Amino acid sequence: MRQVPSGAALHARLIWRRNRGQIGLFVLLALLLALYAFLHPGLLSWAGIARFTQNWFPVALVAIAQTLVMLMGGIDLAIGATVGLGTVLAATLVGESALGAGLGITATVAIGVAAGGLVGTIVALFGLPAIIVTLASSFLIGGAALLVMPRPGGSMPGWLSEGLVGVHPTALLILILILVAWRVLRATPLGLSIDAAGDNPAGAFRSGVNVALARIAAYAISGGLAAFAGVYVAAQTGAGDPLIGNPLTLQSITAAVLGGVGFLGGQGTIRGAVAGSLLLAVLVNVMFFLGLPPVAQYVMQGLIIVAAMGIKRLRERAA
Amino acid sequence: MSNAAPVLAAQGLVKRFFGNPVLKDVSIEIVPGRVHALLGENGAGKSTLVNLLSGVLSPDEGRLLVDGQPCARLTPALARRHGIAVVQQELSLAPHLSVVENVALGAVPTRRGLIDYRRLAVEVGRVLDRLGLDVALDQPVEELPLGRRQLVEIAKALYRQPRVLILDEPTSSLTAHEVQALFKVLAELKREGTALVYISHRMNEIMHLCDWVTVLKDGTRTADRTMDGIDPPALVRLMVGREPGDLFPPFRSTTRDEPALEARALTAPGVGGVDLVVRQGEVLGIGGLLGQGQEELLLALYGALDAQAERLATGGVDRPSRNPADAIGRGLAYVPADRKREAVLLPLSIGFNLTLPGLRRLARRGLRRFAREAEVARELTAKLNVRGGGPERAVQLLSGGNQQKVALARWLPLSPKVLLLNDPTRGVDVDTKREIYLRLKGMAAGGMAVILLSSDALELVHLCDRVLVFRDGRIAADLPHGQASEEAIVAASLGVARQEAA
Amino acid sequence: MSGLLRHRVTLGWLVVVALWVAAGLLKPGFAKIGHLRYLLELASITGIVAAGQTLVVIGGGIDLSVAAIITFAAIILPLLTFPFDPSGMGAVAMTLAITTAIGGLNGIGVVLLRVHPLILTLATATILQGALILIAGGSAISTVNPAVTFLGNGALFGLPMTIVTWLVIAAVTLFVLHGTVLGSWLFALGTNDRAARLAGVGAGQAILAVHAASGFCAGLAGLLLLGMNRQGYVGIGEPYLLGSIAAVVLGGTSILGGRGTYLGTIAGSILLVTITALITVVNASPGWRAILFGGLILGLLLISGRERSG
The missing domain is CATH 3.40.50.300 (P-loop containing nucleotide triphosphate hydrolases)
Known part of the structure; x- marks a missing residue:
């Protein structure tokens, strides 16, 4: 007879097992962080951590958003547009008072969830390829953002901007809250369905999992996260800008790929996405400190995508 | 009850x-x-x-x-x-x-x-x-x-x-x-x-x-x-x-002396050091439990899996094939088990499927010759008795048995020296099975070496000159026709004499 | 091929004709020969980029680097001015060779590193984008290259050179797709990559060839665009990435590969330009323009039916 572990012990072991295959990434990340802290000792202070996480935070959010969609065997080319929509909605809806701010942020995220859910519904129920549906949606969502605000404008309450992007690590705190929320979701049947539907959709369907619902949920959460990234960017810049999110589409894919999500679904983890985005952020900062011009970032980003995918393929072949 | x-x-x-x-x-x-x-x-x-x-x-x-x-x-x-x-x-x-x-x-x-x-x-x-x-x-x-x-x-x-x-x-x-x-x-x-x-x-x-x-x-x-x-x-x-007994043609060996393919110490993912020789006109059976490296062996021979070998000689060259196209150039042909995913291109036409492997040889300097292609497609459908419509119909409209005939027939224009068959009668009706068995024996009689992987022990018993039984990526038994009974094959695949794998 | 495909290609052409007739009736200036010729000149840029894109997509891939390559061609050509090359033909040939090589590198990456083409070409686009900013900075670069000026503005037997170029590219593309072994291989690879490889299709050669062709087409489109505008700048190619993909999809080619024809893409390119022109005519804001555009793609996708989910 086997030893039956307690529920908490089993849960902890399952969570730990999901680090499998990612230790290399975490080690690389630790080394790079150490290098960065060595180059820039100012990192190791509240202010340093605050400033660093503020740059990283939006990328981390869209990396999680992209990973969720890629887990489902899709790809989301509308993430940048959704972030843009998030900024203009935030700059329009978020009021001066605390209540107004709360309602505005909630409304913005809700619209992001609805947009993502709609895209997910089209993909899941009509069987259309994600790449082309999200491409078309990027026009629809981007167009909606332009309707709300044809050019950068609007404003965010000063106290909110100060709270989110002032000299304190609020961003880090929110990120941890999001990770905890995901951990809770993952401990529900729906969360398990999302992972299973990504891993083996046909098998999950035969096991009685509502695969369509899992897909739609993944896209909806993804849309909500992208819209919230928009709220944060608006707080950073103090205004809404319909086009500001566009570069984030590529960065989200880079980070998700670095975090280990396969291109045909499955295998990705949220912690991987966060680690991938952190890796990207640290690399950018290290390059800055080494005195490379900002455009070198583009070249670096392109090269590391290819390197990451190439190494992954070669490792799979060797295995 | x-x-x-x-x-x-x-x-x-x-x-x-x-x-x-x-x-x-x-x-x-x-x-x-x-x-x-x-x-x-x-x-x-x-x-x-x-x-x-x-x-x-x-x-x-x-x-x-x-x-x-x-x-x-x-x-x-x-x-x-x-x-x-x-x-x-x-x-x-x-x-x-x-x-x-x-x-x-x-x-x-x-x-x-x-x-x-x-x-x-x-x-x-x-x-x-x-x-x-x-x-x-x-x-x-x-x-x-x-x-x-x-x-x-x-x-x-x-x-x-x-x-x-x-x-x-x-x-x-x-x-x-x-x-x-x-x-x-x-x-x-x-x-x-x-x-x-x-x-x-x-x-x-x-x-x-x-x-x-x-x-x-x-x-x-x-x-x-x-x-x-x-x-x-x-x-x-x-x-x-x-x-x-009626299902199978009476057994007659057509093995000749010249080897068609020789492998020594062949390793590949799932295959751990296999020696084998198959001769012209021989039907070599491959059996064993599911997933013991049989399919990987065929894929390795065919250049679809990375393989190393001390010797892998066929078609006058001694090295593993680099990819399927290379293997085909050396006279190999492969009929996959998963017909719909690996063999026929379902939405494309019967004619397209029949001419695809030999397309480069039918063409002149990369330009297609439609009249030749149509002629070949017609000949093949007639020769293998493919029923279910003209060459312009999509393959997915054919029954499983006729799809399998297309998967087999498309290799004939290339006259392969070694034919690798992976469970060729899976999902096929009885009449088609008989036709495939006859065709297979006929090709062997013409000098082709046939390697037949089958999950149906009866096929191995009745069709093959020799049966190699696989276990854990290796050959567990080499049974000549006559000794290769259903019981002998099952016993060898279960490794009765060996310890159970941990 | 299947009736559905014929249906989708025919659908594209019918929509084009219907739009032209309707617009001609509503807006008298629209149906003037001069205006229609202008629309076709604009469509030829999209159409040429989409020719390479069609080949790549039918083979089961996608090329997201076309916009960056167009921009690259439009910026690099003015820098290739040499005294020994008064006609400018040498610079044109060099530029096309470079963009073909960039496409070829995409192909090599896809074949050797086995990186998904979506990711690989996205990476190429990013790298080129960085390189372009380094080369050109924020400023526009003008050209006086006679060959390019002729390509963008000249005419042959009364037909604008852009349209002549498009006709040549269209003929070659259609011939490659439907009359060569390479074309058949592309349909096979796009339908079922594994089955095609196991049937001996030269997957590596085919993928390399179509990516190089896409690089060539994008480079050529960049030169035509440069000739029409007489100056190149960072971002000049941007609209053509989504434009080329939309033209391919509107033309009835499956984005998942294996099904389609360039005949449809031609209709898709004209359709795209016509819609853009009409939206400009009704004076819609950029927001509405984007929404109409996205809604149209999605609508046509939903009408023309399901595909395997991807």
């Missing part, structure tokens, strides 16, 4: 794929406390029937009754709620998830909306113990060997405490020891009143376990009766529709 009312019944089921009927007016009654054998050759419609009974597919005609009540639209989730569980041949496991999560997937216990890990540990642990499956609850499924994964699949069905348990070839990759543990559990379930449906090719398992039998042949029900007073030859007669 139990005379209880059926839990699950089907009446007059009809199912078509692309207009081809695969099930024609099939009825069946699943009764509690009875082990119901579902027999039929590959492609007779067993898997389709199982998919209909479990809600994965919907019937085109006919109806399903659960507890005597008609069930308008059965889905997998609804079937589960009715207590119907299936152990599929094609595994439904999520490879990156753990054993517990897989076993409980779609039926996880919750408390206040969250997964109840405590109950999960207890309940899944109990099922695993019952099956004698000693794996860690949190182990990712992809780390398990194939046999263990099959047991996890069975655990998944048991975990649901089903009223109806359908097992589709559950023992195909289990060791003898594991099979015994499974049979003990099935006997208990039967006593507890579970309705069992058992699908297997192994006659001894059917004889040992089952009380009732339904036989399908080419999509129609040819028998539905008790197992009392029936013997294996009679069962085979019901399945095949004639004496088993």
